Amino acid sequence: MFKAILQGILDESNGMGVVLMGYDxxxxxxxxxxxxxxxxHLVAVEYANVLKEVQKAAEVLQTGGLEEVSINTGRFRVILRMLTDEYxxxxxxxxxxxxxxARYLLMRDAEKLKKELMG
Amino acid sequence: MFKAILQGILDESNGMGVVLMGYDxxxxxxxxxxxxxxxxHLVAVEYANVLKEVQKAAEVLQTGGLEEVSINTGRFRVILRMLTDEYxxxxxxxxxxxxxxARYLLMRDAEKLKKELMG
Structure with a gap:
Protein backbone atom coordinates (compact mmCIF):
# COMPACT_ATOMS: atom_id res chain seq x y z
CA MET A 1 0.00 0.00 0.00
CA PHE A 2 2.37 2.69 -1.26
CA LYS A 3 -0.45 5.21 -1.30
CA ALA A 4 -1.21 4.94 2.42
CA ILE A 5 2.46 5.20 3.41
CA LEU A 6 3.04 8.23 1.18
CA GLN A 7 -0.13 9.89 2.41
CA GLY A 8 1.06 9.39 6.00
CA ILE A 9 4.43 11.00 5.25
CA LEU A 10 2.75 13.92 3.50
CA ASP A 11 0.25 14.55 6.29
CA GLU A 12 2.72 14.27 9.16
CA SER A 13 5.37 16.41 7.45
CA ASN A 14 2.85 18.99 6.27
CA GLY A 15 4.62 18.62 2.93
CA MET A 16 3.65 19.79 -0.54
CA GLY A 17 4.09 16.51 -2.33
CA VAL A 18 5.77 13.14 -2.13
CA VAL A 19 6.60 10.69 -4.88
CA LEU A 20 7.99 7.17 -5.07
CA MET A 21 10.02 6.92 -8.23
CA GLY A 22 12.51 4.88 -10.22
CA TYR A 23 15.88 6.28 -11.24
CA ASP A 24 14.54 6.13 -14.76
CA HIS A 41 6.38 14.26 -10.00
CA LEU A 42 8.14 16.92 -12.04
CA VAL A 43 10.42 17.69 -9.10
CA ALA A 44 11.36 14.05 -8.73
CA VAL A 45 12.06 13.60 -12.44
CA GLU A 46 14.46 16.53 -12.44
CA TYR A 47 16.21 15.33 -9.32
CA ALA A 48 16.49 11.74 -10.57
CA ASN A 49 19.24 13.06 -12.87
CA VAL A 50 20.89 14.77 -9.93
CA LEU A 51 20.90 11.50 -8.00
CA LYS A 52 22.66 9.75 -10.84
CA GLU A 53 25.43 12.35 -10.67
CA VAL A 54 25.64 12.04 -6.88
CA GLN A 55 25.94 8.29 -7.14
CA LYS A 56 28.73 8.61 -9.66
CA ALA A 57 30.55 10.96 -7.28
CA ALA A 58 29.98 8.61 -4.33
CA GLU A 59 31.46 5.73 -6.31
CA VAL A 60 34.52 7.70 -7.33
CA LEU A 61 35.07 8.81 -3.75
CA GLN A 62 34.25 5.39 -2.28
CA THR A 63 32.11 7.03 0.34
CA GLY A 64 29.78 4.08 0.77
CA GLY A 65 26.25 3.79 -0.56
CA LEU A 66 24.17 6.91 -1.10
CA GLU A 67 21.44 7.23 1.53
CA GLU A 68 19.93 10.68 1.39
CA VAL A 69 20.24 13.95 -0.47
CA SER A 70 18.57 17.19 0.55
CA ILE A 71 18.34 20.33 -1.52
CA ASN A 72 17.33 23.74 -0.21
CA THR A 73 16.41 26.46 -2.64
CA GLY A 74 14.84 29.88 -2.26
CA ARG A 75 11.33 28.43 -2.32
CA PHE A 76 11.48 24.74 -1.42
CA ARG A 77 13.22 21.97 0.40
CA VAL A 78 13.42 18.60 -1.26
CA ILE A 79 14.55 15.46 0.54
CA LEU A 80 15.47 12.44 -1.57
CA ARG A 81 15.88 9.11 0.18
CA MET A 82 17.26 6.06 -1.57
CA LEU A 83 15.24 2.87 -1.10
CA THR A 84 16.78 0.30 -3.43
CA ASP A 85 19.18 0.33 -6.38
CA GLU A 86 16.23 1.24 -8.55
CA TYR A 87 13.88 3.35 -6.46
CA ALA A 102 10.52 15.31 7.37
CA ARG A 103 13.89 13.54 7.30
CA TYR A 104 12.85 11.46 10.26
CA LEU A 105 9.56 10.44 8.65
CA LEU A 106 11.31 9.32 5.46
CA MET A 107 13.85 7.35 7.47
CA ARG A 108 11.07 5.80 9.56
CA ASP A 109 9.00 4.69 6.58
CA ALA A 110 11.86 3.71 4.24
CA GLU A 111 11.77 0.10 5.44
CA LYS A 112 8.02 -0.17 4.88
CA LEU A 113 8.39 1.16 1.35
CA LYS A 114 11.28 -1.21 0.67
CA LYS A 115 9.22 -4.17 1.82
CA GLU A 116 6.40 -3.15 -0.49
CA LEU A 117 8.83 -2.74 -3.40
CA MET A 118 10.29 -6.18 -2.77
CA GLY A 119 6.74 -7.48 -2.97
CA MET B 1 41.16 35.57 5.90
CA PHE B 2 39.52 32.49 4.37
CA LYS B 3 41.86 30.22 6.29
CA ALA B 4 40.77 31.42 9.74
CA ILE B 5 37.07 31.18 8.88
CA LEU B 6 37.44 27.67 7.47
CA GLN B 7 39.52 26.56 10.42
CA GLY B 8 36.81 27.84 12.77
CA ILE B 9 34.11 25.89 10.91
CA LEU B 10 36.24 22.74 10.94
CA ASP B 11 37.07 22.96 14.64
CA GLU B 12 33.55 23.77 15.83
CA SER B 13 31.91 21.11 13.64
CA ASN B 14 34.53 18.50 14.48
CA GLY B 15 34.59 17.93 10.72
CA MET B 16 37.01 16.03 8.51
CA GLY B 17 37.68 18.74 6.01
CA VAL B 18 36.31 21.95 4.57
CA VAL B 19 37.04 23.60 1.25
CA LEU B 20 36.12 26.87 -0.43
CA MET B 21 35.86 26.22 -4.13
CA GLY B 22 34.74 27.55 -7.49
CA TYR B 23 32.16 25.73 -9.60
CA ASP B 24 35.02 25.08 -11.98
CA HIS B 41 39.43 18.89 -2.11
CA LEU B 42 38.69 15.71 -4.04
CA VAL B 43 35.25 15.53 -2.44
CA ALA B 44 34.48 19.09 -3.45
CA VAL B 45 35.66 18.59 -7.03
CA GLU B 46 33.37 15.59 -7.46
CA TYR B 47 30.43 17.40 -5.95
CA ALA B 48 30.99 20.54 -8.01
CA ASN B 49 29.58 18.56 -10.93
CA VAL B 50 26.63 17.52 -8.81
CA LEU B 51 25.91 21.16 -7.97
CA LYS B 52 25.82 22.05 -11.65
CA GLU B 53 23.14 19.39 -12.17
CA VAL B 54 21.19 20.59 -9.14
CA GLN B 55 21.28 24.15 -10.42
CA LYS B 56 20.00 23.04 -13.80
CA ALA B 57 17.14 21.23 -12.07
CA ALA B 58 16.39 24.25 -9.87
CA GLU B 59 16.21 26.46 -12.94
CA VAL B 60 13.88 24.11 -14.79
CA LEU B 61 11.62 23.87 -11.76
CA GLN B 62 11.85 27.59 -10.95
CA THR B 63 12.40 26.78 -7.32
CA GLY B 64 14.42 29.90 -6.57
CA GLY B 65 18.16 30.07 -6.11
CA LEU B 66 20.06 27.07 -4.81
CA GLU B 67 21.19 27.59 -1.21
CA GLU B 68 22.37 24.29 0.23
CA VAL B 69 22.77 20.65 -0.70
CA SER B 70 23.55 17.88 1.74
CA ILE B 71 24.54 14.35 0.86
CA ASN B 72 24.59 11.42 3.27
CA THR B 73 26.39 8.25 2.32
CA GLY B 74 27.37 5.13 4.21
CA ARG B 75 30.58 6.74 5.48
CA PHE B 76 30.24 10.52 5.27
CA ARG B 77 28.03 13.54 5.31
CA VAL B 78 28.84 16.39 2.99
CA ILE B 79 27.19 19.80 3.20
CA LEU B 80 27.58 22.15 0.27
CA ARG B 81 26.58 25.77 0.75
CA MET B 82 26.39 28.22 -2.13
CA LEU B 83 28.14 31.55 -1.55
CA THR B 84 28.05 33.38 -4.88
CA ASP B 85 27.35 32.49 -8.51
CA GLU B 86 30.90 31.24 -8.71
CA TYR B 87 31.84 29.86 -5.33
CA ALA B 102 27.49 21.85 10.86
CA ARG B 103 24.67 23.32 8.77
CA TYR B 104 24.30 26.12 11.29
CA LEU B 105 28.03 26.93 11.22
CA LEU B 106 28.07 27.13 7.43
CA MET B 107 25.02 29.36 7.46
CA ARG B 108 26.54 31.54 10.16
CA ASP B 109 29.85 32.02 8.35
CA ALA B 110 28.52 32.22 4.78
CA GLU B 111 28.24 36.01 4.97
CA LYS B 112 31.81 36.38 6.21
CA LEU B 113 33.09 34.21 3.36
CA LYS B 114 31.02 36.16 0.84
CA LYS B 115 32.46 39.44 2.08
CA GLU B 116 35.99 38.07 1.71
CA LEU B 117 35.19 36.82 -1.80
CA MET B 118 33.83 40.21 -2.79
CA GLY B 119 37.10 41.65 -1.57
Missing part, protein backbone atom coordinates in the same frame (compact mmCIF):
# COMPACT_ATOMS: atom_id res chain seq x y z
CA UNK A 25 12.17 8.96 -13.83
CA UNK A 26 9.01 6.86 -13.87
CA UNK A 27 6.78 7.34 -10.82
CA UNK A 28 5.29 4.38 -9.01
CA UNK A 29 2.96 6.43 -6.82
CA UNK A 30 2.57 10.01 -5.68
CA UNK A 31 0.57 12.10 -3.25
CA UNK A 32 0.10 15.85 -3.35
CA UNK A 33 -1.27 18.28 -0.80
CA UNK A 34 -4.49 19.99 -1.84
CA UNK A 35 -4.15 23.34 -3.51
CA UNK A 36 -0.45 23.01 -4.22
CA UNK A 37 0.82 24.20 -7.56
CA UNK A 38 4.12 22.33 -7.59
CA UNK A 39 4.03 18.94 -9.24
CA UNK A 40 6.04 16.57 -7.03
CA UNK A 88 13.86 6.46 -4.30
CA UNK A 89 11.29 8.62 -2.55
CA UNK A 90 11.23 12.44 -2.86
CA UNK A 91 9.44 14.75 -0.42
CA UNK A 92 8.95 18.44 -1.20
CA UNK A 93 8.40 20.91 1.65
CA UNK A 94 7.80 24.62 1.80
CA UNK A 95 10.89 26.59 2.75
CA UNK A 96 9.58 27.02 6.30
CA UNK A 97 8.70 23.33 6.62
CA UNK A 98 10.08 21.16 9.42
CA UNK A 99 13.13 19.70 7.72
CA UNK A 100 14.23 17.58 10.66
CA UNK A 101 10.85 15.95 11.10
CA UNK B 25 36.47 22.71 -9.37
CA UNK B 26 39.40 24.94 -8.42
CA UNK B 27 39.89 25.37 -4.68
CA UNK B 28 40.53 28.79 -3.17
CA UNK B 29 41.42 27.48 0.28
CA UNK B 30 40.99 24.31 2.32
CA UNK B 31 41.48 23.00 5.82
CA UNK B 32 41.69 19.38 6.87
CA UNK B 33 41.56 17.73 10.28
CA UNK B 34 44.76 16.03 11.34
CA UNK B 35 45.07 12.36 10.58
CA UNK B 36 42.15 12.27 8.15
CA UNK B 37 42.53 10.21 5.01
CA UNK B 38 39.78 11.81 2.97
CA UNK B 39 40.85 14.68 0.77
CA UNK B 40 38.18 17.40 1.13
CA UNK B 88 30.65 27.38 -2.73
CA UNK B 89 31.94 25.88 0.50
CA UNK B 90 31.91 22.11 1.19
CA UNK B 91 32.18 20.57 4.65
CA UNK B 92 32.74 16.83 5.12
CA UNK B 93 31.73 15.16 8.39
CA UNK B 94 31.95 11.65 9.70
CA UNK B 95 28.68 9.79 9.51
CA UNK B 96 28.11 10.28 13.23
CA UNK B 97 28.96 13.99 13.05
CA UNK B 98 26.56 16.68 14.23
CA UNK B 99 24.79 17.50 10.99
CA UNK B 100 22.54 20.20 12.45
CA UNK B 101 25.40 22.10 14.03
Missing amino acids: GIAVEQEMAQGESVDP FVALTLRRDGNFGK | GIAVEQEMAQGESVDP FVALTLRRDGNFGK
Whole structure:
Protein backbone atom coordinates (compact mmCIF):
# COMPACT_ATOMS: atom_id res chain seq x y z
CA MET A 1 0.00 0.00 0.00
CA PHE A 2 2.37 2.69 -1.26
CA LYS A 3 -0.45 5.21 -1.30
CA ALA A 4 -1.21 4.94 2.42
CA ILE A 5 2.46 5.20 3.41
CA LEU A 6 3.04 8.23 1.18
CA GLN A 7 -0.13 9.89 2.41
CA GLY A 8 1.06 9.39 6.00
CA ILE A 9 4.43 11.00 5.25
CA LEU A 10 2.75 13.92 3.50
CA ASP A 11 0.25 14.55 6.29
CA GLU A 12 2.72 14.27 9.16
CA SER A 13 5.37 16.41 7.45
CA ASN A 14 2.85 18.99 6.27
CA GLY A 15 4.62 18.62 2.93
CA MET A 16 3.65 19.79 -0.54
CA GLY A 17 4.09 16.51 -2.33
CA VAL A 18 5.77 13.14 -2.13
CA VAL A 19 6.60 10.69 -4.88
CA LEU A 20 7.99 7.17 -5.07
CA MET A 21 10.02 6.92 -8.23
CA GLY A 22 12.51 4.88 -10.22
CA TYR A 23 15.88 6.28 -11.24
CA ASP A 24 14.54 6.13 -14.76
CA GLY A 25 12.17 8.96 -13.83
CA ILE A 26 9.01 6.86 -13.87
CA ALA A 27 6.78 7.34 -10.82
CA VAL A 28 5.29 4.38 -9.01
CA GLU A 29 2.96 6.43 -6.82
CA GLN A 30 2.57 10.01 -5.68
CA GLU A 31 0.57 12.10 -3.25
CA MET A 32 0.10 15.85 -3.35
CA ALA A 33 -1.27 18.28 -0.80
CA GLN A 34 -4.49 19.99 -1.84
CA GLY A 35 -4.15 23.34 -3.51
CA GLU A 36 -0.45 23.01 -4.22
CA SER A 37 0.82 24.20 -7.56
CA VAL A 38 4.12 22.33 -7.59
CA ASP A 39 4.03 18.94 -9.24
CA PRO A 40 6.04 16.57 -7.03
CA HIS A 41 6.38 14.26 -10.00
CA LEU A 42 8.14 16.92 -12.04
CA VAL A 43 10.42 17.69 -9.10
CA ALA A 44 11.36 14.05 -8.73
CA VAL A 45 12.06 13.60 -12.44
CA GLU A 46 14.46 16.53 -12.44
CA TYR A 47 16.21 15.33 -9.32
CA ALA A 48 16.49 11.74 -10.57
CA ASN A 49 19.24 13.06 -12.87
CA VAL A 50 20.89 14.77 -9.93
CA LEU A 51 20.90 11.50 -8.00
CA LYS A 52 22.66 9.75 -10.84
CA GLU A 53 25.43 12.35 -10.67
CA VAL A 54 25.64 12.04 -6.88
CA GLN A 55 25.94 8.29 -7.14
CA LYS A 56 28.73 8.61 -9.66
CA ALA A 57 30.55 10.96 -7.28
CA ALA A 58 29.98 8.61 -4.33
CA GLU A 59 31.46 5.73 -6.31
CA VAL A 60 34.52 7.70 -7.33
CA LEU A 61 35.07 8.81 -3.75
CA GLN A 62 34.25 5.39 -2.28
CA THR A 63 32.11 7.03 0.34
CA GLY A 64 29.78 4.08 0.77
CA GLY A 65 26.25 3.79 -0.56
CA LEU A 66 24.17 6.91 -1.10
CA GLU A 67 21.44 7.23 1.53
CA GLU A 68 19.93 10.68 1.39
CA VAL A 69 20.24 13.95 -0.47
CA SER A 70 18.57 17.19 0.55
CA ILE A 71 18.34 20.33 -1.52
CA ASN A 72 17.33 23.74 -0.21
CA THR A 73 16.41 26.46 -2.64
CA GLY A 74 14.84 29.88 -2.26
CA ARG A 75 11.33 28.43 -2.32
CA PHE A 76 11.48 24.74 -1.42
CA ARG A 77 13.22 21.97 0.40
CA VAL A 78 13.42 18.60 -1.26
CA ILE A 79 14.55 15.46 0.54
CA LEU A 80 15.47 12.44 -1.57
CA ARG A 81 15.88 9.11 0.18
CA MET A 82 17.26 6.06 -1.57
CA LEU A 83 15.24 2.87 -1.10
CA THR A 84 16.78 0.30 -3.43
CA ASP A 85 19.18 0.33 -6.38
CA GLU A 86 16.23 1.24 -8.55
CA TYR A 87 13.88 3.35 -6.46
CA PHE A 88 13.86 6.46 -4.30
CA VAL A 89 11.29 8.62 -2.55
CA ALA A 90 11.23 12.44 -2.86
CA LEU A 91 9.44 14.75 -0.42
CA THR A 92 8.95 18.44 -1.20
CA LEU A 93 8.40 20.91 1.65
CA ARG A 94 7.80 24.62 1.80
CA ARG A 95 10.89 26.59 2.75
CA ASP A 96 9.58 27.02 6.30
CA GLY A 97 8.70 23.33 6.62
CA ASN A 98 10.08 21.16 9.42
CA PHE A 99 13.13 19.70 7.72
CA GLY A 100 14.23 17.58 10.66
CA LYS A 101 10.85 15.95 11.10
CA ALA A 102 10.52 15.31 7.37
CA ARG A 103 13.89 13.54 7.30
CA TYR A 104 12.85 11.46 10.26
CA LEU A 105 9.56 10.44 8.65
CA LEU A 106 11.31 9.32 5.46
CA MET A 107 13.85 7.35 7.47
CA ARG A 108 11.07 5.80 9.56
CA ASP A 109 9.00 4.69 6.58
CA ALA A 110 11.86 3.71 4.24
CA GLU A 111 11.77 0.10 5.44
CA LYS A 112 8.02 -0.17 4.88
CA LEU A 113 8.39 1.16 1.35
CA LYS A 114 11.28 -1.21 0.67
CA LYS A 115 9.22 -4.17 1.82
CA GLU A 116 6.40 -3.15 -0.49
CA LEU A 117 8.83 -2.74 -3.40
CA MET A 118 10.29 -6.18 -2.77
CA GLY A 119 6.74 -7.48 -2.97
CA MET B 1 41.16 35.57 5.90
CA PHE B 2 39.52 32.49 4.37
CA LYS B 3 41.86 30.22 6.29
CA ALA B 4 40.77 31.42 9.74
CA ILE B 5 37.07 31.18 8.88
CA LEU B 6 37.44 27.67 7.47
CA GLN B 7 39.52 26.56 10.42
CA GLY B 8 36.81 27.84 12.77
CA ILE B 9 34.11 25.89 10.91
CA LEU B 10 36.24 22.74 10.94
CA ASP B 11 37.07 22.96 14.64
CA GLU B 12 33.55 23.77 15.83
CA SER B 13 31.91 21.11 13.64
CA ASN B 14 34.53 18.50 14.48
CA GLY B 15 34.59 17.93 10.72
CA MET B 16 37.01 16.03 8.51
CA GLY B 17 37.68 18.74 6.01
CA VAL B 18 36.31 21.95 4.57
CA VAL B 19 37.04 23.60 1.25
CA LEU B 20 36.12 26.87 -0.43
CA MET B 21 35.86 26.22 -4.13
CA GLY B 22 34.74 27.55 -7.49
CA TYR B 23 32.16 25.73 -9.60
CA ASP B 24 35.02 25.08 -11.98
CA GLY B 25 36.47 22.71 -9.37
CA ILE B 26 39.40 24.94 -8.42
CA ALA B 27 39.89 25.37 -4.68
CA VAL B 28 40.53 28.79 -3.17
CA GLU B 29 41.42 27.48 0.28
CA GLN B 30 40.99 24.31 2.32
CA GLU B 31 41.48 23.00 5.82
CA MET B 32 41.69 19.38 6.87
CA ALA B 33 41.56 17.73 10.28
CA GLN B 34 44.76 16.03 11.34
CA GLY B 35 45.07 12.36 10.58
CA GLU B 36 42.15 12.27 8.15
CA SER B 37 42.53 10.21 5.01
CA VAL B 38 39.78 11.81 2.97
CA ASP B 39 40.85 14.68 0.77
CA PRO B 40 38.18 17.40 1.13
CA HIS B 41 39.43 18.89 -2.11
CA LEU B 42 38.69 15.71 -4.04
CA VAL B 43 35.25 15.53 -2.44
CA ALA B 44 34.48 19.09 -3.45
CA VAL B 45 35.66 18.59 -7.03
CA GLU B 46 33.37 15.59 -7.46
CA TYR B 47 30.43 17.40 -5.95
CA ALA B 48 30.99 20.54 -8.01
CA ASN B 49 29.58 18.56 -10.93
CA VAL B 50 26.63 17.52 -8.81
CA LEU B 51 25.91 21.16 -7.97
CA LYS B 52 25.82 22.05 -11.65
CA GLU B 53 23.14 19.39 -12.17
CA VAL B 54 21.19 20.59 -9.14
CA GLN B 55 21.28 24.15 -10.42
CA LYS B 56 20.00 23.04 -13.80
CA ALA B 57 17.14 21.23 -12.07
CA ALA B 58 16.39 24.25 -9.87
CA GLU B 59 16.21 26.46 -12.94
CA VAL B 60 13.88 24.11 -14.79
CA LEU B 61 11.62 23.87 -11.76
CA GLN B 62 11.85 27.59 -10.95
CA THR B 63 12.40 26.78 -7.32
CA GLY B 64 14.42 29.90 -6.57
CA GLY B 65 18.16 30.07 -6.11
CA LEU B 66 20.06 27.07 -4.81
CA GLU B 67 21.19 27.59 -1.21
CA GLU B 68 22.37 24.29 0.23
CA VAL B 69 22.77 20.65 -0.70
CA SER B 70 23.55 17.88 1.74
CA ILE B 71 24.54 14.35 0.86
CA ASN B 72 24.59 11.42 3.27
CA THR B 73 26.39 8.25 2.32
CA GLY B 74 27.37 5.13 4.21
CA ARG B 75 30.58 6.74 5.48
CA PHE B 76 30.24 10.52 5.27
CA ARG B 77 28.03 13.54 5.31
CA VAL B 78 28.84 16.39 2.99
CA ILE B 79 27.19 19.80 3.20
CA LEU B 80 27.58 22.15 0.27
CA ARG B 81 26.58 25.77 0.75
CA MET B 82 26.39 28.22 -2.13
CA LEU B 83 28.14 31.55 -1.55
CA THR B 84 28.05 33.38 -4.88
CA ASP B 85 27.35 32.49 -8.51
CA GLU B 86 30.90 31.24 -8.71
CA TYR B 87 31.84 29.86 -5.33
CA PHE B 88 30.65 27.38 -2.73
CA VAL B 89 31.94 25.88 0.50
CA ALA B 90 31.91 22.11 1.19
CA LEU B 91 32.18 20.57 4.65
CA THR B 92 32.74 16.83 5.12
CA LEU B 93 31.73 15.16 8.39
CA ARG B 94 31.95 11.65 9.70
CA ARG B 95 28.68 9.79 9.51
CA ASP B 96 28.11 10.28 13.23
CA GLY B 97 28.96 13.99 13.05
CA ASN B 98 26.56 16.68 14.23
CA PHE B 99 24.79 17.50 10.99
CA GLY B 100 22.54 20.20 12.45
CA LYS B 101 25.40 22.10 14.03
CA ALA B 102 27.49 21.85 10.86
CA ARG B 103 24.67 23.32 8.77
CA TYR B 104 24.30 26.12 11.29
CA LEU B 105 28.03 26.93 11.22
CA LEU B 106 28.07 27.13 7.43
CA MET B 107 25.02 29.36 7.46
CA ARG B 108 26.54 31.54 10.16
CA ASP B 109 29.85 32.02 8.35
CA ALA B 110 28.52 32.22 4.78
CA GLU B 111 28.24 36.01 4.97
CA LYS B 112 31.81 36.38 6.21
CA LEU B 113 33.09 34.21 3.36
CA LYS B 114 31.02 36.16 0.84
CA LYS B 115 32.46 39.44 2.08
CA GLU B 116 35.99 38.07 1.71
CA LEU B 117 35.19 36.82 -1.80
CA MET B 118 33.83 40.21 -2.79
CA GLY B 119 37.10 41.65 -1.57
